[in-house]
Amino acid sequence: MEGTGACIVQRDFTVLLEKDHPGFESARLELSRYAELLKSPASFHTYRLTPLSLWNAAASGMTKTEIMDSLSTLSRFKVPDQVHQSMDVWLTRYGKLRLRRNPDDITTLILQSDSEYMNEIRKYPSIRGLLMEFTGGVNGSCLLAARHRGAVKQELTRLGYPVLDEVGYHDGNDLRFSLRTRTAGEDGFTLRPYQRESVDAFAGKGEESDGGSGVLVLPCGAGKTVIGLAAMERLQCETLILTSNVTSVRQWIHEMRSKSTLLEEQIGEYSGDKKEVRPVTVSTYQILTHRSRKEETFKHMKLFNERDWGLIIYDEVHLLPAPVFRVTADIQATRRLGLTATLVREDGCEKDVFSLIGPKRYEMPWRELEQAGWIAEVKCTEIRISLPEPLRKQYLLAEGKHKYRIAAENPAKLAIAKRLLQRHTGKPALIIGQYLDQLTQIAAELEAPLITGRSGQQERIDLYRGFQRGDIPVLVVSKVANFAVDLPDAAVGIQVSGSYGSRQEEAQRLGRLLRPKAGDNRAFFYTLVSDESKELAFALRRQLFLIEQGYEYTVREYSEDDFAGKEADWASCIQM
Template identity: 55%
Template sequence: MYNPANPLIIQSDFSVLAEVHHPEFETVRVDLAVFADLEKSPEHIHTYRITPLSLWNAACAGRKPEAIITFLEQNAKFPLPDNIRREIGHYMARYGLVKLLAQAPDISAAGLGFDLPTDEYLFLYSHDSPTITAIDRQKDIRKHLAGRLNENTLLVPAGKRGIIKQALIRIGYPVEDLAGYIEGEPLAIHLRETTAAGQSFGLRPYQNEAVNIFHANGLATGGSGVLVLPCGAGKTVIGLGVMAQVQTNTLILTTSTTAVRQWIRELLDKTSLTPDEVGEYSADRKDVRPITVTTYQMITYRPEKDGPFPHFQLFNSRPWGFIIYDEVHTLPAPVFQVTAELQARRRLGLTATLIREDGRETDVFTLIGPKKVDIPWRELERDGWIAPTVCSELRVPMSLDLRLECAQSGDKIAYRLEAENPAKLAVVKDLIANHQGESILVIGQYIKQLEILAAELNAPLITGKTASAKRDELYEDFRQGRIPLLVVSKVANFAIDLPDASVAIQVSGAFGSRQEEAQRLGRILRPKADGRGAYFYTVVSKDSREQEFSHHRQLFLTEQGYQYIIRDV
């Protein structure tokens, strides 16, 4: 039980303070991250926060409140506050208290005034009748219901499946959706043992485990959820593995046309699918086939600001049985609207981090599914599946003139001026000189800054304005070693496969985005053919807003066990 020599302080406001230099910190950190989120990470004490969503994800992963309370008690310096013990049990008991079923036992439609076509309705059930009564009394929920069947069951129109789940989680009832799925149009898909390129292929143990956890032998307990793994861990391959299990027409949504073509290359290289079965739906092509890959940007395009989304029809263009949301943390708000209507299809979210800067993590939990797998990055590094990485923050002084200009500017303008600090150029040049012979990415937020860097470094530049064909050409030249250095904007944050990139130099970013920090590190995490490690540098202006934002950006990676070497230059 509690002991002043233990590493944790658990407070009644649901914060948990972890002593970084404690000999048990690394072990405790991994278990703590299962049910709490890291909020602050200064040098000596890290602050975690226990939230309803973090507890619901833990409950879905099979964690029991008794086990979490025991863990906290065993590692606490001081006695556990009574409200913490009580509320952990309370919140975790909420997951599964309300279930959505395709059939409910001993249901009679007597008194409804109509026959009950079972394919048009679902059953919202709880063994606790007061819970059902409380839900039925909520006006915003009751308007979506078709009636109450008995003291334990409410009737839900099948088309309201997603809306009901969203409404219920807002009042603290995360629904366990066991209503099952339509199978979609069958499609034979098999994984190759030898790729089309002639290389031996098979799922790694953790990839196979992730596939099996998601699929759950085809039961209603599987088939929807999010798998969280670091970039370089083969999330695309896991998606292929699930497709081989479900054997159905599949729609894949991802972040860019480049990512679309990477998915298509992987599908044709590692599965039995033929080119006639795989379609690209992009600005260049509109091929709708049994496997169709498109972008979030394509789906959410509309000619007029308040007009319809013309490409939403893609969701109904074939009898999809499975939808993959790649980089699900970037899912645009309009797609949530469509996804609420797609709850009868199996849904897989793939991501390196569930952090959303817009705070819509509960919508991902509700509409895509709960977190089913979350593999610690350092665990995969230890086993050699991703490259060991050294992270450094280099602090560059600002000139007196720049400091004065920033002091006289608004926060947003001042941040940009700090990010574009001209003194960063010399630091970037020194880093590149120190890594001669390696594949280097220089990544930034501001196009003017990147144009100057590209010109000074005599390196190609990729931005959002670079044509897809030109991007693909430059990425391929980089992969093949014909280009040792690329300057890239935020378009390279997601789903870009550059296996030999071993150095990333970040010169500016989107304020305090933890998500972006994780994705950018991910550009260099794929294991290298010669076994060497990777280097991630963040160049910031010293004593600035940018430096403060940089600390917040690092939170997620700190939670994963990465430490930043801080150095003034």
């Protein structure tokens, strides 16, 4: 029987959400809690129900009944039986397999569930090799070596059987400190309500199965570093912090010094420049995975065992490299906190984040923070530009990646970037791109500084500071600025090229603009795309995550004719 819902649930587990339906916005918010956005054409957004999307919803507190009732309410037609049955199986499995301590032997753990599930998983050769003694009965159980705790969780999750880890954690070395939060008559800062909620969701209610590992998902500018510090204060233990680059390392150190009572000698930087191992040590994924030759071992991985860490924080957890996953599998007794703006991984390893770091414990929708004024309101505009005729012929004759690069480096983008900067004179602007030749030319034409991977660390710091002070109105940056760069005053972002269809990169680049702004608290994000090219298809994929968060891209076209003097009304293209 046909209803009035905004969604159509299909037999292949995709869900079509009608864009023009009056209930679109509320349905989008509800659906994004337990389904993954695949594509967003003009009429319908397409989502997919997956085991992982449902398990993360369950870990966040939604019950099986709530999820299935929600989908039925949103659906215009009856949910197909096979979809309903599979969802029931996937959601029933969550929490059925539990990993517990063995009170008789600290070197082994007990994997426990109904005999039905134990018999199912023991059929898989990859699991049989990790399990030991099997005990039947109403509640079946298997013993496994404690050292296989991570490997068993990882493999079972891949096979479709999530494990609820109730073994608990060791405390690590004690570290007493406090945050410099504001009290009556004193300086300091105040934790925002959602920041407190995030820490509570991670730390749990004191029960071993209720917290201590997991991922917090919040947009750039929401204060994830402060949340990490608050989690450290809650646990009062020595902490290892891993992040994406040296700039981020030093941001963490600056925040700890300014917002906590930690002493300078208690905070260490472990990077290419320094090798300090202290009660709180901040390092990068790059240094941990550095080796001179492929056949060598990762000599800096010993940092995981240098001290008795009680907490490991994985900043930008969506960037976690495979070698760090392998080490993480071996340290499941240590509390693990992942911080990220998006759980999207372009390598498809979301299940490894779920099993080894932990499930999603908390997520704050980007637009909710925007509406509350905690982050800036951003207008997103995609400007489609024709390829100049000589370049179009070259594009048509090119193959594979060469086509994309020709389109991405379209020289017509420079003129558009100049016009946008003129339109936003007085607002600090970033021009962000992928290709160094393109960025070098743009920086020279604009007489603006350029930051790339070749820029020295001190040079980067000086340029960032100049940009923050307002001495540098325009900064051209390569992909080194995608992650964990503190550019609080950026109000305009112009993206001239990117890493193919990377959703996480698009989210991080827009994130450069999200910190609150003085005055109207508004920012502008432009993506310049060559029309009728491979770049256009990749751009649509790049935008998926942000569309799921509620952002809309206004599409404008700018043709080659406009360069011949038939100029469009640019004010209408970029008005808020």
